[in-house]
Amino acid sequence: MRSEAPAIRAEGLGKAYRIGQGPRATTLAERLVDAVRHPFGRGDGERFWALRDAAFEIPRGQAVGIIGRNGAGKSTLLKLLSRITTPTAGWAELRGRVGSLIEVGTGFHPELTGRENVFLNGAILGMRRHEVARRFDEIVEFAGISRFLDTPVKRYSSGMYMRLAFAVAAHLDAEILVVDEVLAVGDQEFQRKCLGKMGEVADTGRTVLFVSHSLHAISTLTSRTLVLDQGRIVFDGATADGLAFYRALQVAGAESPHAYAASSDRTGIHVRSARLVTSISDGVQRCGDPFSIEFELVIPEPVPQLCFSVHVADESERAINHFWIYGDGPEFRNTTGCFKVRIDVPKFRLVLGRYSLEVWLNNRATHQVFDRLINICPFEVTMDGLVRPDYDWRPEHMTYMEDYTWSIARE
Amino acid sequence: MTVAPVVRIDAGRASPLRAVREIWHFRDLFLALGTRDLRLRYRQTFLGIAWVVLQPLAAAGIFAFVFGRIARVPTDGQPYVLFALAALIGWNFFSSVLTRASTSLVQNPQLVTRVYFPRLILPLAVIPAALVDLAVTVAAFAVIAFAQGHAPDARLIGFPVAVIMLGVLAAGAGFAAAALAVRYRDVQYLLPVAIQLALYASPVAYSSSAVPARWLAFYYANPLAAPLELMRWSLLGTPAPSLGALWFSVGAAVLLLIIGAAIFRGIERSFADEI
Structure with missing residues (x-):
């Protein structure tokens, strides 16, 4: 087979949402009123492009970070690539099985036990039952919840819940992994573990697309970064340069500052x-x-x-x-x-x-x-x-300043 | 090394063949969602099963009072409760598949907006739990029928046929209702009314032999009528529906399934944006 074929290729990819005239009709009555007012098609007027003209190629095995400010189109891009929503324009081709982790624990049901949720969640993520069964022990070990396997997850602590949810997702055998901010939850220790797992995934030759606002995570996990701004890809290149570009963008683009x-x-x-x-x-x-x-x-x-x-x-x-x-x-x-x-x-x-x-x-x-x-x-x-106005305070001197008093006694 | 499958994403729509193949690929999800519903229902074990049986029994009891005692509807020579129950079994299966399928999308916004799978899996996945409910009610019916001196005979072959026909009708209507419910919240108010109407337009509380002969052709235009009569025939040996009426229902069920799936797929692409 042609090994040069990129894992992901997108051309002119875009997604538009309708705006203006309030929310769209959600009842038949509103729909009828709409039809009377705008007998020749929907009076849709304006469209808002959440993502526009995205074009890129990602070779197999590359880990790519996606960063951008709120509403830049990061989530829209991930939702398009993971087929949750469909593009308005353009196309993309994905070579290999796609696993998308837009949110960990999707479909977890509080009344079901940990074991039952592992199988349910695995199926939701597109795994076959035998695949889940084969990796079941690994999943449970990674999550570290073996004692609570047959307890309904509603009795789990928030941390246990997240660990189990991430463990299922992390053992997804997908050639292309699309990940959105799953690391933003959970404690430090667990975040480190997840980052480690993500690094492993990237090292095994799988293609990873990773959206995060943790610039630290982006810089450790990815070699290439796309920066999005107002629905367009404004930077595509080495991660170090991408982060610098993004910081500059943040400073420049403060419209309503505070x-x-x-x-x-x-x-x-x-x-x-x-x-x-x-x-x-x-x-x-x-x-x-x-x-x-x-x-x-x-x-x-x-x-x-x-x-x-x-x-x-x-x-x-x-x-x-x-x-x-x-x-x-x-x-x-x-x-x-x-x-x-x-x-x-x-x-x-x-x-x-x-x-x-x-x-x-x-x-x-x-x-x-x-x-x-x-x-x-x-x-x-x-x-x-x-205090000490003559002292040249610098940010790295401390993180916060506490109230305190000294007491000194000579012995 | 296997060649990786290529998925193309664009503004077009996948062919029906490809859609069916994809549903097949996700069959484990269908089973997982089906068992989820079952587990949740039967987890509070005793009450779970009890409700499944009590509901049709209560309905049969009410019918027995109103139609059997007060209106004295003819029952083709059967005790009224048994007569009503034999069709209520099928009716409940139909209405529970339709009702639950209709809310399957709007009640799972997390699944629809966070992860990809063929969306038709959601309304389809209500069927396994409804089938288990059906089995439980049939068992309850069998006990009552046996106590009344009934024994099953070869006509029982008609029972699975009736179940399949009702299932296909419910799935077709359920696909359309589920998709439309995403766009128009009216569906959740309209559907119960429509289901109530359909109950009285169908031979459940009364026999189609009570319908004047000149209205019968019109009466059997309701595709539920023939499979319900077929079910009662298979369980109690009441008069069977005509073959013509049965074939008409089969045709209507297939057509409804195709139309329902087409409506669903027409709206499917915007589910995640509208739900």
């Missing part, structure tokens, strides 16, 4: 807006001053285990603070509507540097992610006028 607003055609459970209340000026915060973040959440359908969490992340997108609410606490749990949510930090102790927010809205029970925003609301922390 606030975030979702696009007006966004539907479903989502964060409508985010805004910082900083102590010195817009986007500038002094270390030790009060700090607040305001959000508007839109929740059109009730979710009993809705969890809202916010990270403050540093320049290398490492999470520094973590604020979260879920369970019985928040008003928005298990009900619908629009909510204003505010986080107040009485003394914000982060050391000088540039930071941004990462926001998650997800279901804690099923791990379904409704909205995930990275790199929004960038802001700067200064240490002007703080």
Whole structure:
């Protein structure tokens, strides 16, 4: 066979969504009204291209990273390549079996045992039953949950659940692996294990397409990177150059610098807006001053285990603070509507540097992610006028500054 | 080394042959989803099975009171409860496949938006659990029939034929309902009403021999009528439907399956964007 044939080849690949005139008809009555108003076809007017004119070739065995800001088209590209949705224009050819991990644990059922879920999840990912059976012991060992195999997964801790879910996915025998951000959950130790497994997969000559906002993961796992911006591939080359290109893009492209607003055609459970209340000026915060973040959440359908969490992340997108609410606490749990949510930090102790927010809205029970925003609301922390004004504070001196007093006694 | 299969992704639609082959390739998923439904239903063991039996028994009881006692509907010489139950077995199979197939997509948004597989698997996968329910109700029927002095005979051969016909009818309607439910939420309100109507338009609570002869041709235009009468004939030996009516139903079932699958595949490509 021709070994030169690329594993993935795409030409003019694009996906357009309809926008304008609110959401499309979802009942027959609305559809009829539509038909009367626009007797000659749908009055669709505008289309929004989530991805446009994507063209690339990926040789077999290459691991390729995909990075880009929110709404750049990363997820759309993965959904097209994994055939979850269909393109509006262009085409792609995939040579070999495709395994897509858009979300780990898809189809896990809380009432079923670990063992039952392994087989169900394997089948959902496209594995034959005998393949799952053959690798069953490996999967269980990787997940480290052998004692709980016959326990319903609703009794699993969140960590055990994720481990099992990732273990099934990691043992998928696919020639092409399409991976979206599965590593963003779980503890450090487990993340390391997953990264190791991903590296192994890439080393065995399989083709990996990897979307992540963890620049660290991208740089360790991939040699080539595509950078997407506003639906187009704006960079395709060596990962080191790609990361530099992406950082430059982030600095240049800050349109509304210190606030975030979702696009007006966004539907479903989502964060409508985010805004910082900083102590010195817009986007500038002094270390030790009060700090607040305001959000508007839109929740059109009730979710009993809705969890809202916010990270403050540093320049290398490492999470520094973590604020979260879920369970019985928040008003928005298990009900619908629009909510204003505010986080107040009485003394914000982060050391000088540039930071941004990462926001998650997800279901804690099923791990379904409704909205995930990275790199929004960038802001700067200064240490002007703080103790030791003559001291030249630098970001690497520490991560945060704690209140403290000395007590000294001579013996 | 085997040659890797090439998958082409574009704005076109796969041929029906290829679609069928792909469903075959994913047959293990069909079984896995089928066993999932079964496990979930029967996990609370006793009550799970009990409900499956109690539901048609209760319906037969109500029918017995309204049609047997008050309206005194003719039952071709059978005790009314047995008479109604013999057709309710088939009716429940039909309506449970149709109802559950119709919600199979909208109740699994996670599967539809996160992973690829032939979407027809979802409405198809409700069939195994419905078949097990059917087996349980048949067992309950057999006990009652035996107690009444009935013994099965060669006519039982008609039973699987009736089940297959009802299954194909339910699958065809279920494909269309499942796909349309993604686009129009009205389907979930319309469907129960339509199913209720179909129940009274079909020979379940009464016998088609109670229908005036000049209406019969019109009556058998309902493709459910012939297989339900066939089922009652096979279990109790009541009058059989005419061969003409049976062939008409077979044709209608196949046609409905093709139309239902075509509607499904027409909308399928946008499921992930609309659900």
